[in-house]
Amino acid sequence: MLQLRRLIAYHAHRYYALDDPEIGDDAYDALVEELKQLEALHPDLRSTDSPTQRVGAEPVSELEKVEHLEPMLSLANVHSEPEVKAWVQRMEGHLRREGIAEPRFRFVVEPKVDGLAISLLYRDGLLERGATRGNGVMGEDVTHNLRTIEAIPLVVDGAPALLEVRGEIYISTHDFAALNERQAQAGLSTFMNPRNAAAGSIRQLDPALAAQRPLSIWCYQVGVTDGLTFQTHFEALTWLRCHGFRVNDDIRLLDTEQEAIAQCEEWERRRREIDFEIDGAVIKVDDLELQRRLGAVGREPRWAVAWKFAPSTAVTTLIGVHWNVGKSGDLHPYAELAPVTVGGVVIRQATLHNEEDLERKDLRPGEEVIVLRAGEVIPQVVSPAPHVVERSERPAKPVPPARCPFCGTPTIKMPGSVFTRCPNVACPERRRQLLKHFVSSTAMDIDGLGEKQVAMLQQHRLVETPPDLYALTAEQLMALEGFGEVSSRKLISSIEASKRRPFARVLFALGIEEVGEVTSRNLALGFRDIDSLLNAGADEIAQTPGVGRKTAAMIRHQLDEPSMRELIDRLRAAGLQFAEGGPPPRDGPLAGRSFALTGTLPIWSREQASEQIQAAGGRVLSDISAKTDYLLAGDRPGSKIDRAQRLKVPVIDERQLREMLQGDRQSAEGPAES
DSSP: OHHHHHHHHHHHIIIIISSOOSSOHHHHHHHHHHHHHHHHHOGGGOOTTSGGGSSSOOOOTTSOEEEOSSOOOOOEEEOSHHHHHHHHHHHHHHHHHTTOSSOOOOEEEEEEESSEEEEEEEETTEEEEEEEOTTSSEEEBOHHHHTTOTTSOSBOTTOOSEEEEEEEEEOOHHHHHHHHHHHHHTTOOOOSSHHHHHHHHHTOSOHHHHHTSOOEEEEEEEEEEESOOOSBHHHHHHHHHHTTOOOOTTOEEESSHHHHHHHHHHHHHHGGGSSSOEEEEEEEESBHHHHHHHOEETTEETTEEEEEOOOSEEEEEEEEEEEEEOTTSBEEEEEEEEEEEETTEEEEEEEOOSHHHHHHHTOOTTSEEEEEOSSSSSOEEEEEOTTGGGOSSOOOOOOOOSBOTTTOOBOBOOTTOSOOBOOOTTOHHHHHHHHHHHHSTTTTOOTTOOHHHHHHHHHTTSOSSGGGGGGOOHHHHHTSTTOOHHHHHHHHHHHHHGGGSOHHHHHHHTTOTTOOHHHHHHHHHHHOBHHHHHTOOHHHHTTSTTOOHHHHHHHHHHHHSHHHHHHHHHHHHTTOOOBOOSSOOOOOTTTTOEEEEESBOSSSOHHHHHHHHHHTTOEEOSSOOTTOOEEEEOBSOOTHHHHHHHHTOOEEOHHHHHHHHTTOGGGGSSOOOO
8 A cells, every 4th residue: 555655646746746647547547546445445544645535746836835715626437337327326325314315316417628627716707816726725826827818717797706617728639739840840849748738838937938828728617606606517607608718518417327428428439529638528416405415525526427538648669660652752650569559449550740750759669659549530659658768778760761662762852851752653652642542532532442442453453543544444343353243334434423523623633742622622713724724833823822832832843743744644635624614703792701611511511612612702721810701610610610719710600601602791790609
């Protein structure tokens, strides 16, 4: 027990005070649970300085210590449906002893945001103090930093004489990626995860530094009040939302424990669709009188539990760094890992993005690394494990290969380029990647041609470049394993149908660097046919919405390459569309206005919405900025909606867009609720 206490205290200090953990949350929770079980078996050996009797680490000494008006408690963990039902049964038993024979519970289920818990204290509606959780009783005064967060109200209209609001400071996954990029460009160390970045930002002594960080807050509870009473927790959350506090719109009030369990499982399924890190869901009894009667056991309330998800990070060994080749010849590193379970999935490989990212993270084969699988399906290596970088002797850094691993051609790296490249346009891997891109659903959309089929056609030398697809015959396909007469003729029909794809899709399918779906549509609308684009100078191309001078120069260079000219000529000879159909768009109700898109629209696809906007004279941008006029948002929007709110870009829905297309300009004066 003494060993466990020392070990838990050590890891708690690294996590809460230093923001530099050595183990994951699951391993830490297992240590605490083991100590709890031992203390339950030997209550005479339980001591007041045990980690189970406190919530977190002591406040760091550089910040002033403040006492919470009411302790900020921690939560007991559950991991399954039987554990939730056992928790409910314990509450029922306790209330029966309190004289409540048949308590009726309603539950509130909230996301358990992986950030930094804080308490906001308002007197007469003015923010007086903000403090971290600290050890649950004493926290750290960080008012100077919290005041820099725009999401935190400085004045609350209609507030009581005293109001305490509790919440979680966090950084969105999109903003976290951008923050790390800025850190790297400035030659500064990057953060391991959004929680560490948020915690480190709030503990800065200089508020100017905190103001530079993209911090935000989700509020989840009303604490001590004077002059304001609520009957339920959900009522308190509604009051907070109505008085300018950020409360998550997906919080649910549910009637049964089974509904609460289903909601926790839904949060876990949606975990990677959300633009902020969550490590679980919190289930709370809604009735505040029942909360009062249930009370707490030690530092844990009886009326709430945390449904913990499988951890999204883990520590494992980097076995080696290998290199893929993209459709343009770029060499992309990826990690071979000792198998490790992250987020319920066994991970053996992870992305390393590019060689500059690999250099910045200072990863070495044979060392332990931190693997992340959250916010995106593809796992990534975040950094070396914290204790690794302290070693004086480390293995050599991995570097890009001197020769292409697929064709053996000497690799090159142009000045100012992020990537080392294979310059061989006939490299079999470059050709395979281009073919995969060409037939994909967002390009030529050739049904029945997946990665496996592309590799088979390439292996049998039937298809080496995209134009070869249009010379295929059903008889050639029927000679291959897995192709019968019906599937062969169906694939030939699908290839033939792809000839009717519009110019913008063909332009995207060519695989020109920096020309995505949106840019290809804008280029097609601006130049109308391939010859106009081929004869345009870089300055003319730079006039395309979303295309800067540097990107325009890259596009111009690629269009001049003989291999690209040959590809275009052969595809044109095969009958593909290299001109926009119909007359150019005239000035319409959306002339001069720019739009970005996010989420799933109820009726139109995003491509259809883009075509409607452009046909009405509007512009569609791939990203959002302060100069964007509107963000069109559907269900399950991505991080663009958070940026729109920060940049004060109006958010509209599909109904409002349809009204604008009909010429009703006033319909867009107010953004849609989102």
